[in-house]
Amino acid sequence: MAGPTAAERGVREQEPSGPPPARRLRPPKPRTIIILALALVLLGAGGGWVLYGSSWLRVEWVTVSGTRVLTPAQVREAADVPLGAPLASLDTGAIETRLRRKLPRIDAVDVVRSWPHGIGLKVVERTPVLLMENPDNAGGFVEVDKEGVRFATVSRAIKDVPVLELAPSRSGSAGASLRRFGEGRLVREAVRTVAALPAGVARDTRTVKVRSYDAISLELDGGRTVAWGSSEKGAAKARALTALMKAAPGARHFDVSVPTAPASSGS
Structure with a gap:
């Protein structure tokens, strides 16, 4: 059989080997642009009316x-x-x-x-962690939260929430503590002390007495007392108090103001 002619070979040699050229996109007509713009405006106006002007999305x-x-x-x-x-x-x-x-x-x-x-x-x-006697002499107690914020009054004491007794002397070191830190700071120190107490001791605490910045003490159920000192080193004092109470379960007085040298007395 005869092969392709020279003319046929020339046609084949001229055929492109790559992909066809991409078609050039035509720009949208001005009329199309105007229609799209109007549609967007109407859509935005309708959405705004639905959100703000209609009765469909209002507070009920x-x-x-x-x-x-x-x-x-x-x-x-x-x-x-x-x-x-x-x-x-x-x-x-x-x-x-x-x-x-x-x-x-x-x-x-x-x-x-x-x-x-x-x-x-x-x-x-807010959750009360301490109670204070109402300073307005109207009876009841003021609730104090974990940040030392006094936020509400209640007519009677709340179970398992100790009463804060601020009794700083107006003279001597206690008076200097009050003048230096102010009552608000002393209240926050009492809050920090309560936050550090072991759970069992916290449940038994009835009164937190603050006489100065570094003279905080606790009164527990059964007439027991705890000399806490300042609110610093609360975790170490809590561990020392737990150990003391286990070692001397009949003791009435505990001193953890220096947690490295705790002491107990009474029976």
Whole structure:
């Protein structure tokens, strides 16, 4: 059979060996650009109306969680969430500020939008670690939290929460301690002391006495006392006190103000 002619070979040699050239994209027509722009504007306007102008996404209810002493009704009243307001534009920071100002018992609050119609208030209340006698002579006690914040009053003592007795002398070293640190600092030192106590001792503590910065003592159930000293080296003092109580279970007085040389006495 005869092979390809010279003309056929020339045609084949001229055929491209690579991929076909890419097609050049045509720019969109001005009319198409205008239509797309109008569609975006209408879409944005419609979305804005849905969020802020329609009745579809407005506040209709408020839920409260996390309360222990406060009631949900108290929290809702203090929050003063504007029902009927657009959910998207609601100022959650202002709600949080109102709650913390009106209800000092609240330590933290998370204001959450619950689409499409709700607001959730997740509350964390302060926990008292000490009680102080009401300074207004109105009876009852002031609750003090772990940061030394005095946040609420109660009419009667709370079980397993010790009473703080601030009895600094106005003269001598105790008076100098009061003038130097102030009452607030001495309260925080008492809080630090309570935080360092072994769990069993903390449950038995009825009174924390603060006479000066480095003269803190405890009164426990059964008339037992503990000389704690300052709030420093709390972990070492806790270990020393635990060891003393095991070694001398009948002792009435314990001194761990110098944790490397603890002492006990009485029976």
